[in-house]
Amino acid sequence: MSASPMDKTTVDPVSAPPVSEPAVVDVEYRWQGNNRVELLENGEAYFPRVFEAMRQAKSEILLETFIVFEDKVGAELQAVLIDAARRGVRVTASFDGFGCGELSSGYLAALSDAGVHLQMFDPAPKHLGIRTNWFRRLHRKIVVVDGTFAFLGGINFSADHLADFGPEAKQDYSVEVQGPAVTDIHHFALLQCGRPVRAKYWWQRRRQRRSELAFSDHDGQVRLVYRDNGEHRTDIEEVYRQVLRTAQRRVVIANAYFFPGYRLLREIRNAARRGVEVRLILQGQPDMLVAKLAARMTYDYLLKSGVRIYEYCDRPLHGKVALVDEDWSTVGSSNLDPLSLSMNLEANVLIRDRGFNRQLFERLEDLSDNHCKVMSVDNAPRGRIWHMTVGFLVFHFLRHFPAWAGWLPAHKPRLKAFTAPTGSEPS
Structure with a gap:
């Protein structure tokens, strides 16, 4: 039996923890020295490394991502997180409700049933078959393992980051960080998923407006x-x-x-x-x-x-x-x-x-x-007068759109904990 879409069954209002707002953090992190940073280009470099770190996790995995698809990459992510949770690792995964809006409840239920603390950032139902809440998305891609390894960049958990996906495979980059800076990334990720962290002292909270070269x-x-x-x-x-x-x-x-x-x-x-x-x-x-x-x-x-x-x-x-x-x-x-x-x-x-x-x-x-x-100036795309006029209008509309959107009535995005609906089955 096929499970219903996630956006129809995201939260069990009886058993789910209270809905919370994403953390607003007034801290500007300092430069940290003595780190090892490795460039990871495309899924071929990123996925093996991040999955191996998760498989070796001993105490904690924190994950934030914009997109997970139910393809071979999404299936491996699911399997790795389930295995970690079952061997006692505390796993917290925050998915964006728009970017992950096509995940089935079966996929999510399997994670939840295994003990993964699963959160949806601002999920919304479809209207006339169209997903809503396009703006103010959780667009970060962060993984922190045991407070020791941090991965951060632009790569989602989807097969279109692999060359064998075909002509539409994406060219992208991420980094793996080891060293003192992981403490800051870990602290930030804990705050974002609502986990308690040690309070920063006043000299750590103050905003630092130093030059990037100083x-x-x-x-x-x-x-x-x-x-x-x-x-x-x-x-x-x-x-x-x-x-x-x-x-x-x-x-x-x-x-x-x-x-x-x-x-x-x-x-x-x-x-x-x-x-x-x-x-x-x-x-x-x-x-x-x-x-x-x-x-x-x-x-x-x-x-x-x-x-x-x-x-x-x-x-x-x-x-x-x-x-x-x-x-x-x-x-x-x-x-x-x-x-x-x-x-x-x-x-x-x-x-x-x-x-x-x-x-x-x-x-x-x-x-x-x-x-x-x-x-070049000679081959830069140019069009007729009406193309240039439309371009001018689009340029200014898009440039000012965020400010205009801010004037519109809007809800505050929420983090919602996923609890599998009774009787749900994997799809």
Whole structure:
């Protein structure tokens, strides 16, 4: 018998714990030194490593993700989490109610019955067959195992992050972190899933507005930065603007959904104007056409200032990475578009490590030099007058959409604990 969809049977109101609001955290995490950071490119590198860490877990697994599909990757995730929970590991998994909205109740019930503490971020029923609550999503992708290993980036738990998925397989990146910075990522993940944590002292809570360059010159420096709808609405965008202002030699940004605001566009343009080599790697074969159309509205403005733009055409680009000069890098879940910069819950790690920077640069250089179409002022897409007019209107609508959406009546997103309905069967 086939189980009913998750969005119809998510919470048993009798036995489920009280609904809670996602944590609003007023802490800005410090740079932490002496970390080991490994770049994981695509599912081929990411899934084996994260699943192996989960299989070796002794006490705790914390997971936050935007998407899980019931494909071979989702099936392996389910099996690994169930096995961990049955051998006594405390497993807490937070799934986004929109991105995971197609999961069956059977899939979720199997996790819950095994002892996985399963939470849905703002699930919503379908109306006329269409999922609702498109905005303010849990878009982070974080895994922390035993407080020792942390994985963070843009890769969801779905088979479309593997090359054998075919032409629609995504190009993406994540990192594995070991070292003192894992303590901060662990602390953040505990807060987000509603678990009790030791209170931060006042000197740990205060906001730190230091320059991104004002710290020790040693490698292995890592800092967690995140975006929420409370005290940290612009933190990720501000980091980008800071490092662009101080860039001296090169900037490489590879981003799936590129449609930043005026201030960030201006910093990118200004860096190129003062002689910094600025390279953007954007989608040429997008999974959503609107992403390509929106990004192309910025091309003339940037190309005329000397920015080099590459469209990756082998398959959809899903990465959210950047590097500046020879030592600063970032990997995370945040796109440079209105949803990520103004509405979604996001998390990136900032990395100061020359070896990591060099490795990421080599990967991105190969991508841009061998797998991309180079855009120029002459071949930048242009249309008729009505195309340009529509483009202008769309640009300004999308740019101001988050602010307008904030004026509309809206509920506060909730974390809901999943309890399997009585008599549910795996699908």
